[in-house]
Amino acid sequence: MHIKQERRASGYLSGGSGPQPHCSPGFPYTSNYEGCDSLWQHVPQGLKSPPGPRGIPILGNVLELRKDPHLVLTRLSKKYGDVMEVRIGTRPVLVLSGLDTIRQALVKQGEDFMGRPDLYSFQYISNGQSPTFSPDSGEVWKALRKLTQNALKTFSSTPSPTSSSTCLLEEHVSKEAEYVITKFLQLMEEEKRFDLTQYLHYDHNDQELLKVVNFNNEFGEDINRRFGIFVEKIVQEHYISFDKGHIRDITDSLIERCQEKSGGEDACIPISNEKIIAIVHDLFGAGFDTVTTALSWSLMYVALYPDIQKKIQDELDQHIGRERRPRLSDRGSLPYTEAFILEMFRHSSFLPFTIPHSTTKTTVLNGYYIPKGTCVFINQWQVNHDEKLWKDPSAFNPERFLNAAGTEINRTESDKVLIFGLGKRRCIGESIGRWEVFLFLTILLQQLEFSLRPGEEVDITPQYGLTMKYKKCESFQIKKRFPMKSSL
Numbered sequence: 502m503h504i505k506q507e508r509r510a511s512g513y514l515s516g517g518s519g520p521q522p523h524c525s526p527g528f529p530y531t532s533n534y535e536g537c538d539s540l541w542q543h544v545p546q547g548l549k550s551p552p553g554p555r556g557i558p559i560l561g562n563v564l565e566l567r568k569d570p571h572l573v574l575t576r577l578s579k580k581y582g583d584v585m586e587v588r589i590g591t592r593p594v595l596v597l598s599g600l601d602t603i604r605q606a607l608v609k610q611g612e613d614f615m616g617r618p619d620l621y622s623f624q625y626i627s628n629g630q631s632p633t634f635s636p637d638s639g640e641v642w643k644a645l646r647k648l649t650q651n652a653l654k655t656f657s658s659t660p661s662p663t664s665s666s667t668c669l670l671e672e673h674v675s676k677e678a679e680y681v682i683t684k685f686l687q688l689m690e691e692e693k694r695f696d697l698t699q700y701l702h703y704d705h706n707d708q709e710l711l712k713v714v715n716f717n718n719e720f721g722e723d724i725n726r727r728f729g730i731f732v733e734k735i736v737q738e739h740y741i742s743f744d745k746g747h748i749r750d751i752t753d754s755l756i757e758r759c760q761e762k763s764g765g766e767d768a769c770i771p772i773s774n775e776k777i778i779a780i781v782h783d784l785f786g787a788g789f790d791t792v793t794t795a796l797s798w799s800l801m802y803v804a805l806y807p808d809i810q811k812k813i814q815d816e817l818d819q820h821i822g823r824e825r826r827p828r829l830s831d832r833g834s835l836p837y838t839e840a841f842i843l844e845m846f847r848h849s850s851f852l853p854f855t856i857p858h859s860t861t862k863t864t865v866l867n868g869y870y871i872p873k874g875t876c877v878f879i880n881q882w883q884v885n886h887d888e889k890l891w892k893d894p895s896a897f898n899p900e901r902f903l904n905a906a907g908t909e910i911n912r913t914e915s916d917k918v919l920i921f922g923l924g925k926r927r928c929i930g931e932s933i934g935r936w937e938v939f940l941f942l943t944i945l946l947q948q949l950e951f952s953l954r955p956g957e958e959v960d961i962t963p964q965y966g967l968t969m970k971y972k973k974c975e976s977f978q979i980k981k982r983f984p985m986k987s988s989l
Contacts, residue, residue: 548870553586561588569965571853571882578883584869594876598883600917606866607924615925616859618876671829674937678944689979694954696975697800701793794968795938798849801961801971804951813838817947823983827943829936839910840902842938846920848897851969853882855922881919890917949979
């Protein structure tokens with residue numbers, strides 16, 4: 502087997518299965534961005550404007566950034582520093598690198614950097630109602646975020662009434678993982694090899710969903726329109742069949758929390774049906790692509806590194822055994838598995854940038870003058886591959902996250918990984934996303950052994966997009982580790 506990994510990728514944003522903004526080639530979120538000639542005018546005495554590469558008239562730095570902007574900006578940050586200005590067309594964009602600088606901006610000065618730029622492409626997501634992409638960061642946005650947090654908490658803690666799973670989330674993921682295992686075994690028997698990524702989706706029997714997922718070759722506007730119709734239908738059906746005594750999923754949890762708010766706290770803030778649809782759109786779209794991409798990278802890494810796969814499976818056998826399925830409560834007793842997931846997040850950095858931020862007021866960062874309304878890009882890839890933070894960052898090494906005894910996660914190291922953003926705009930579904938990846942991965946590796954067909958070249962060069970994926974790989978092979986039981 503030949504492994505190929507280059508520090509280059511396709512110039513076009515590929516973004517994956519979920520809904521995406523319609524973007525220009527090579528750089529996210531920049532389509533039809535209307536801007537002024539300069540934001541860095543009238544700098545107060547004692548401050549300075551951020552440095553950056555000189556662009557060409559009209560186009561700015563677009564030509565430099567057409568391919569692998571995360572790599573180009575990382576390279577430029579070594580010359581210009583952690584606070585840098587580039588131009589997309591005539592629009593200045595602030596690019597932040599360096600963990601300390603990003604923490605300073607998004608956490609310590611979080612109120613200043615919690616805005617979203619009013620980008621043209623964002624209007625196509627949930628008809629401009631998306632809380633995730635909305636420029637609004639006021640009371641309505643805060644109420645929607647709190648509502649969503651409570652709904653996610655309810656869904657992830659509500660006991661399952663029909664199975665031995667400890668909560669609804671665990672039940673849903675366990676059932677889905679069992680389906681995936683059955684499908685993988687069927688494909689292996691029929692084809693002797695397969696491409697696993699297209700089968701890491703939810704509800705495989707929903708032909709309407711599969712039709713939406715497979716529209717990758719269409720423009721973003723059409724994808725979002727079709728996806729919006731699909732989500733609206735889901736929410737309407739949930740309202741019709743809603744039963745407070747039988748919460749089925751996150752959509753039910755949202756409806757329940759919304760009804761509770763009508764007479765309680767924040768009752769003055771209206772939560773419309775359109776807002777509920779927008780929240781479901783965000784959770785479904787972002788979670789769908791993030792979890793499936795994380796799983797596809799995880800399974801690629803265990804196939805590439807059989808010694809690492811064996812360490813995970815030995816840990817599973819020792820602490821869980823083979824008589825029951827892994828549960829969320831097992832996370833604390835599986836440190837090597839947790840370290841592997843952290844290293845997968847760091848090494849792949851499949852979310853190279855956060856969704857763009859913007860400044861809510863004029864501010865100062867590291868001595869640089871930053872006007873109100875400045876578009877801000879956060880280079881997560883740079884942090885995850887920063888030689889100042891990581892020893893041999895290009896190596897895949899889960900042990901870097903373990904203590905000397907290998908028995909616990911080193912939290913100082915794990916906190917350095919950036920994948921879900923930081924601060925007030927940090928991904929709201931982060932906890933559930935991490936839990937889903939853990940459950941899927943442990944259930945799959947408990948029962949199956951993954952490998953790649955010998956003698957075939959495997960290209961794991963990330964293909965640049967909102968979520969970065971490796972090229973299509975039809976070389977996956979699997980085999981059962983032991984006779985399987987159907988019980989969860």
